[in-house]
Each structure stands twice: as C-alpha cells, then as structure tokens.
Amino acid sequence: MSADGALARVIRSAADRAATAEAESCELCAARVADEHPHLYDTGAAEVRCVCGPCSVLFADGAAGEGRYRLVPRRRLRLPPVDTGVLGVPVGLVFFVPRSDGAVTAQGPSPAGAMRWEVDADAWRRLAAEVPQVASMTPDVEALLVNTVRGLSEHWIVPVDDCFRMTALVRREWRGLSGGGRVWPAVEQFFRDLTERS
Structure with a gap:
C-alpha cells in the first residue's frame, strides 16, 4: 500500500x-x-x-x-401579532412556556444562555382567553415564541426544543455588547426556517 x-x-x-x-x-x-x-x-x-x-x-x-x-409535539403554528406586552417581559426575543402547575415562565436568549422570568399567571390567562391558539398550548412542551427585534413581528407556537435551539444559536453567534453582525441575521434565518418547517 x-x-x-x-x-x-x-x-x-x-x-x-x-x-x-x-x-x-x-x-x-x-x-x-x-x-x-x-x-x-x-x-x-x-x-x-x-x-x-x-x-x-x-x-x-x-x-x-x-x-x-x-x-415534545411537532406543531409549529404562526400566529397573527399577539400583544405580549401585557405579560411584562422587557425583551423582544423571548419564549413563554406554560407549566403543568399553572405557572408560566418567560425565557430570553442571551450571550450567557437563557434569562428567565416568572410571568403573572392572571395576565397569561387573560391573554389565553383572547388568543385561542395560546389557550391550546400543551404545558411544559410547547412555547409561545416572539421576535419583535429590529422591527420584526414574529409570533409562533412551537415545540420547546425549537426555543432551546434558538437560545443556543444566539449564544454561539453573539459578539461584543450588542451582538455583532452575525447574531441578528442568524436569528432572522432561524425564523425563515420555522416558516419552511411549519
């Protein structure tokens, strides 16, 4: 040889x-x-x-x-704009997960991983009463994923694993204090891929 x-x-x-x-x-x-x-x-x-x-x-x-x-279900459903401002979460890229115990958490991706907040349960119930698709979410395994960064208006019900993938993507692509030039195009591509997969 x-x-x-x-x-x-x-x-x-x-x-x-x-x-x-x-x-x-x-x-x-x-x-x-x-x-x-x-x-x-x-x-x-x-x-x-x-x-x-x-x-x-x-x-x-x-x-x-x-x-x-x-x-974890495979449903990916694009929603019309949802007023998530009533939930009191101060970021534009975030996902909301209703829990089996009635609690609701919000998580926003960051360079250090996911930031987490507790959402007022009454505010979540009012939103779910206004948006039937939100009320239909399966606790723990589906999330309301929102992107209003850079003038976008993306509102989706997705499997939680999609949200974890997005969090990993932001962490991997983030550079400097504001994210740099790679993170936001990567996030926009993530949402385009959601459209193709739904």
Missing part, C-alpha cells in the same frame, strides 16, 4: 470516528437517532432528551413515563 493510500485510510478512519462521536443517540435505548428526531421533556430535570422513533411511541398521548417524561 502506498503512503498516500495509508494516509487516506487514516483520514477516513478519523472522520468515521468523529462522525460516530458526534452522532446523537437515544437517551433511553442508546440507538442512533437521525438529525431530525423526537424529544422527550423530562419534567424532573427540566431538560429535553433525545429519543428514537420507536421509544417516542411509548410516550405518545401520555402512555408511559408516569408524567415524568412528556413527548
């Missing part, structure tokens, strides 16, 4: 190992999962867990998990 052939084999082997290391696996059975895969929300740890398709079926319609694990 030539030196070039051996080097190519080593490079291919290293690339295969890297791809295997980066491949996500089901956190229940350890099977590999596709790039687009279902998620479970772990109510005890308040975290999203990757699962494979067969394991996700176990949790459909609350069939398993005794309430600890909830299957």
